[in-house]
Amino acid sequence: MKEALFWTPGDNGKAKCQLCAHLCTIPSGKNGICGVRENQDGQLMATTYGRISSMGPDPIEKKPLYHFMPGSNVLSLGSVGCNFRCDFCQNWSISQEYISRRLRYVEPEKLPQMAQLYNCQSISWTYNEPTIWYEYTLDGAKIAKLSGLGTSYVTNGYMEEEPLREIAPYLDAMNVDVKAFTDDFYKKRSSAKLQPVLDTCQLAKEFGIHIELTYLMIPTQNDDPEELKNFSKWVADDLGTDVPIHFSRFHPDFKFKKVPGTPMESLHMAYRTAKAEGLKFVYLGNVSHCDEENTYCPECGTLAMERLGLRLTSNKVKDGKCGQCGADLSIVLNPK
Numbered sequence: 001m002k003e004a005l006f007w008t009p010g011d012n013g014k015a016k017c018q019l020c021a022h023l024c025t026i027p028s029g030k031n032g033i034c035g036v037r038e039n040q041d042g043q044l045m046a047t048t049y050g051r052i053s054s055m056g057p058d059p060i061e062k063k064p065l066y067h068f069m070p071g072s073n074v075l076s077l078g079s080v081g082c083n084f085r086c087d088f089c090q091n092w093s094i095s096q097e098y099i100s101r102r103l104r105y106v107e108p109e110k111l112p113q114m115a116q117l118y119n120c121q122s123i124s125w126t127y128n129e130p131t132i133w134y135e136y137t138l139d140g141a142k143i144a145k146l147s148g149l150g151t152s153y154v155t156n157g158y159m160e161e162e163p164l165r166e167i168a169p170y171l172d173a174m175n176v177d178v179k180a181f182t183d184d185f186y187k188k189r190s191s192a193k194l195q196p197v198l199d200t201c202q203l204a205k206e207f208g209i210h211i212e213l214t215y216l217m218i219p220t221q222n223d224d225p226e227e228l229k230n231f232s233k234w235v236a237d238d239l240g241t242d243v244p245i246h247f248s249r250f251h252p253d254f255k256f257k258k259v260p261g262t263p264m265e266s267l268h269m270a271y272r273t274a275k276a277e278g279l280k281f282v283y284l285g286n287v288s289h290c291d292e293e294n295t296y297c298p299e300c301g302t303l304a305m306e307r308l309g310l311r312l313t314s315n316k317v318k319d320g321k322c323g324q325c326g327a328d329l330s331i332v333l334n335p336k
Helices: 108-117 130-146 161-170 183-190 195-206 225-239 264-276
Strands: 007-009 015-017 037-040 043-046 054-059 073-078 122-125 150-155 173-177 210-217 245-249 282-285 303-308 311-315
Touching: 015 043, 043 130, 073 108, 108 122, 108 130, 122 130, 130 150, 130 161, 161 195, 173 195, 195 210, 195 225, 210 225, 210 264, 225 264, 245 264, 264 282
Parallel strands: 073 122, 122 150, 150 173, 173 210, 210 245, 245 282
Antiparallel strands: 007 015, 037 043, 054 073, 303 311
16 A cells, blocks of 8 residues: 555535546545545555456557557556446456455566566556546556567546656556547446547647547447548547557446347458548457458558457568568657
8 A cells, every 4th residue: 555646625624536537535434436545534545555356467469458568478466446337347357346345565666577487578557447546556667668578558547647657657558448539438337528539638748648549339339330431530639540449349248238249340440541531450259350450551451460350460671661662651669
């Protein structure tokens, strides 16, 4: 347990958390929406500091990060809790219903050693929301960078500007889950708002963090063609056509089991929509092998990176560029 960062004292012993966009005012003895930042006698504490629910090596493509250190291994770490309340959550057992979960303590200083043990070239805070684990991820990211390791977040993007600004020099990449492109969906399905997520994406790009976006396609909920067009246009106009997008297949889970899995025709429609808006790197995920998980050069059409089962099987990229024509493929090979 460690004192939290980004909070101020409030009236009557309350603590005002300023880490995420909920900006919780927390009475003594209570937690914020995330469930893990607790007001203890007027002091806000990060109760899950160093406490890990899940840990292991993954291919970086599993995050999914297709344009960040492609073909490498990443040490993936997760804790418990979340600042969203998604009723369709795929990791609900650690994000929302985790009271009886056994957690392992790992000091941030040991992370580089563990990465080396598993032959990992980077560390990712993932599985549950890393923002609410901020103090541990910040310490771990600083140590990782000193050891020459890459760093990444897999996040819902609900972070305030100042915390993001502070961790930015030590955070190389983010995959941001954009749950939908309407505020109504965010309010109804996640108990959150859309705009803070969009702000985080823009700020991350501004701060020099490599970003990729994941959009989970849920039938009848966020798969309207016009909504997908608006999302794709926003990416192109506000982030850039070179930002990779992953349209991911939904499968029924947690409290949202009556909606069927995403049809392939819906995923292909999303793919075509994004391409029509000029996005260069569009992918389909959570599906069996398909051509849309591969990277093609947007200039000459060369198959630059081929993937199978979240593994890179063929790589014709040279220094982050197309090996055939030299076009920039927006790939980070060696993080800063």
